[in-house]
Amino acid sequence: MSYQTEQSPERVEHLFVDQRDLETRLAATSPDLAAILERSLAGRAPTVDEATELFALQGDSLAALVGVADELRRRAVGDTVTYVINRNVNWTNVCFVGCKFCSFAHLKNSPQAYDRDVSDVLHRIGEGVALGATEVCMQGGLNPAMPDDGYLQLLRAVREAYPDLHIHAFSPMEIQYGAHRMKMAYRPYLELLLETGLNTMPGTAAEIFDPEIRKILTHDKLDTASWIEIVTTAHEVGLPTTSTMLYGHLETPRHMAEHIEVLRSIQRNTGGLSEFVPLRFIWQNTQLYAEGLVSPVPQGRLDIAVYATSRLMLDGLVDNLQSSWVKLGRELATLSLDAGCNDVGGTLMEESISREAGADSGEYTSAEELRSMIMSRGREPRQRNTLYDLLDESDDGHLAGQPTNHPAGGWSGSLPTP
Numbered sequence: 001m002s003y004q005t006e007q008s009p010e011r012v013e014h015l016f017v018d019q020r021d022l023e024t025r026l027a028a029t030s031p032d033l034a035a036i037l038e039r040s041l042a043g044r045a046p047t048v049d050e051a052t053e054l055f056a057l058q059g060d061s062l063a064a065l066v067g068v069a070d071e072l073r074r075r076a077v078g079d080t081v082t083y084v085i086n087r088n089v090n091w092t093n094v095c096f097v098g099c100k101f102c103s104f105a106h107l108k109n110s111p112q113a114y115d116r117d118v119s120d121v122l123h124r125i126g127e128g129v130a131l132g133a134t135e136v137c138m139q140g141g142l143n144p145a146m147p148d149d150g151y152l153q154l155l156r157a158v159r160e161a162y163p164d165l166h167i168h169a170f171s172p173m174e175i176q177y178g179a180h181r182m183k184m185a186y187r188p189y190l191e192l193l194l195e196t197g198l199n200t201m202p203g204t205a206a207e208i209f210d211p212e213i214r215k216i217l218t219h220d221k222l223d224t225a226s227w228i229e230i231v232t233t234a235h236e237v238g239l240p241t242t243s244t245m246l247y248g249h250l251e252t253p254r255h256m257a258e259h260i261e262v263l264r265s266i267q268r269n270t271g272g273l274s275e276f277v278p279l280r281f282i283w284q285n286t287q288l289y290a291e292g293l294v295s296p297v298p299q300g301r302l303d304i305a306v307y308a309t310s311r312l313m314l315d316g317l318v319d320n321l322q323s324s325w326v327k328l329g330r331e332l333a334t335l336s337l338d339a340g341c342n343d344v345g346g347t348l349m350e351e352s353i354s355r356e357a358g359a360d361s362g363e364y365t366s367a368e369e370l371r372s373m374i375m376s377r378g379r380e381p382r383q384r385n386t387l388y389d390l391l392d393e394s395d396d397g398h399l400a401g402q403p404t405n406h407p408a409g410g411w412s413g414s415l416p417t418p
């Protein structure tokens with residue numbers, strides 16, 4: 001099954017004014033589906049075959065899935081919805097890889113190409129710190145003009161300038177490139193980054209793990225086995241990562257179920273995944289769309305099914321499910337809080353990757369806006385740090401002190417001793 005043939009917009013607002021209780025919703029579905037959902041409520045997460053069905057649900061069946069996802073979210077993390085005040089820095093958009101889903105990258109002679117020097121990066125981070133950022137997130141293209149130790153130089157400069165800032169940086173693709181340029185194996189390279197001041201890594205560049213789809217999207221420059229090796233090794237040396245999945249392009253429900261199965265397996269082995277972020281494919285300015293390989297997938301049903309199924313699949317393994325306002329827009333991201341999500345991500349302050357692809361949600365959402373999105377669904381907003389420790393706040397919600405451990409919101413991972 002492919003989503004490419006979906007034509008009409010699929011509104012989902014009705015799901016979130018549905019007053020029926022969970023029992024009534026379950027009774028309105030088929031016995032087979034009700035059995036899968038009831039097993040989930042009893043702590044047995046769906047298999048890959050079962051999840052494949054869940055990703056494709058609609059109507060009353062989707063309403064029942066959403067109800068179960070909401071209940072599992074409540075049990076796992078309560079009614080708190082978290083956000084992080086962070087500063088994104090996409091420090092270069094020069095990249096030679098040419099992924100067909102990416103509109104961010106440019107070749108070095110393109111008029112839109114940029115390569116920010118260290119002082120520019122530090123200045124941008126300073127803007128974020130002045131606004132209360134606890135994290136800088138740095139990712140960029142694979143720029144051949146970078147010195148062999150370019151990532152280390154950048155990291156060293158940021159760490160020296162901001163000794164206490166959490167540095168969340170370098171996708172597995174960048175780790176592969178950086179290690180290659182330094183002629184180092186992944187493990188010593190990651191250890192060197194850790195010693196130099198890296199705190200955590202984004203689990204981006206995951207896209208979709210299916211090898212055939214991956215080949216079309218990325219030329220398989222970072223194959224699935226290498227992604228798994230880099231992320232697993234990062235966890236082993238003491239670098240937690242997030243985890244992601246790109247959806248809404250060429251994938252089928254089974255590809256998504258198999259993708260999350262890989263993440264479940266990693267998490268069982270390492271405990272190093274702090275969150276899962278499903279990322280909707282933004283098609284407008286991509287080569288994939290220009291070549292007629294994808295048709296736009298309407299927003300709504302698919303997104304809600306992805307979030308809700310993810311909550312069921314990762315129950316008991318990854319507590320934190322992040323909704324992406326950059327990809328979905330604020331309205332749908334807010335609704336997704338009732339479909340299993342417990343986090344709205346970061347303020348960002350600069351987000352070139354989705355903007356270049358055609359997303360129109362802007363590059364900055366203030367902490368106040370994030371809080372009001374959360375409260376509009378009757379939930380409690382709380383500022384967190386990168387690893388999901390809740391931060392002390394004053395009465396008006398502004399950061400007042402140091403992390404507090406909070407049983408409902410803390411990171412559920414447990415890293416092995418390096």
Ligand code: SF4
Binds near residue numbers: 095173
């Ligand atoms: S997704 Fe990353 S690696 Fe691929 S072209 Fe874009 S910047 Fe380069």
